[in-house]
Amino acid sequence: MPATAKLVPIVKVPDPVLRETAKPVTEITDGIRQLLDDMAATMYDAPGIGLAAPQVNVGQRVIVMDCGKDDAPELFKMINPEIIRESDARAILEEGCLSIPDQTADVERPAEVEVRYLDEAGEMQSLVASGLLAACVQHEIDHLNGVLFIDHISRLKRDMILRRVMKEMRQTTSRN
Numbered sequence: 371m372p373a374t375a376k377l378v379p380i381v382k383v384p385d386p387v388l389r390e391t392a393k394p395v396t397e398i399t400d401g402i403r404q405l406l407d408d409m410a411a412t413m414y415d416a417p418g419i420g421l422a423a424p425q426v427n428v429g430q431r432v433i434v435m436d437c438g439k440d441d442a443p444e445l446f447k448m449i450n451p452e453i454i455r456e457s458d459a460r461a462i463l464e465e466g467c468l469s470i471p472d473q474t475a476d477v478e479r480p481a482e483v484e485v486r487y488l489d490e491a492g493e494m495q496s497l498v499a500s501g502l503l504a505a506c507v508q509h510e511i512d513h514l515n516g517v518l519f520i521d522h523i524s525r526l527k528r529d530m531i532l533r534r535v536m537k538e539m540r541q542t543t544s545r546n
């Protein structure tokens with residue numbers, strides 16, 4: 371059993387780790403299980419509904435998600451997740467990202483996806499996701515490939531968001 375989960379810092383744009391391709395996990399060790407627990411604790415603390423390892427500066431293909439209601443949590447811990455099927459139907463949902471603070475945009479993606487992944491016991495699992503969970507799992511798998519939600523919107527909107535984030539970060543840095 372891993373030790374108690376700890377909160378880990380979330381990296382923000384323009385940190386280059388967010389643009390790297392994460393490596394597949396080759397062995398599910400206690401270190402990986404600890405990482406999953408630390409990521410879950412950090413996600414709930416933020417709060418967010420998903421978190422990918424590159425967001426905590428770890429280049430491994432690991433994500434956590436919980437799109438459940440507050441009184442009915444549904445935590446997923448996924449190792450090497452892969453989208454194996456996507457619907458032709460698309461859905462537009464407002465997305466945000468803990469690595470792009472306080473910014474949101476409407477993003478169009480497949481409405482339903484089927485994901486295959488390993489759980490923390492090393493068992494192959496699959497999940498058919500729709501609604502918010504579908505958007506979330508695609509957003510998290512994007513992070514493993516160095517892709518951010520702003521890559522799915524127009525350049526004009528992307529540049530506006532990045533300009534706002536940089537301005538906000540400059541102001542908070544100069545105040546500390």
Ligand code: GNR
Pocket residue numbers: 417418419420421422425463464465466467468469505506509510513
């Ligand atoms: O907290 C988050 N909310 C969210 C909303 C819509 C679609 C995706 C997400 S994921 C995001 C947390 C995050 O940055 N995960 O990488």
Ligand code: NI
Pocket residue numbers: 466467468469509513
């Ligand atoms: Ni994100």
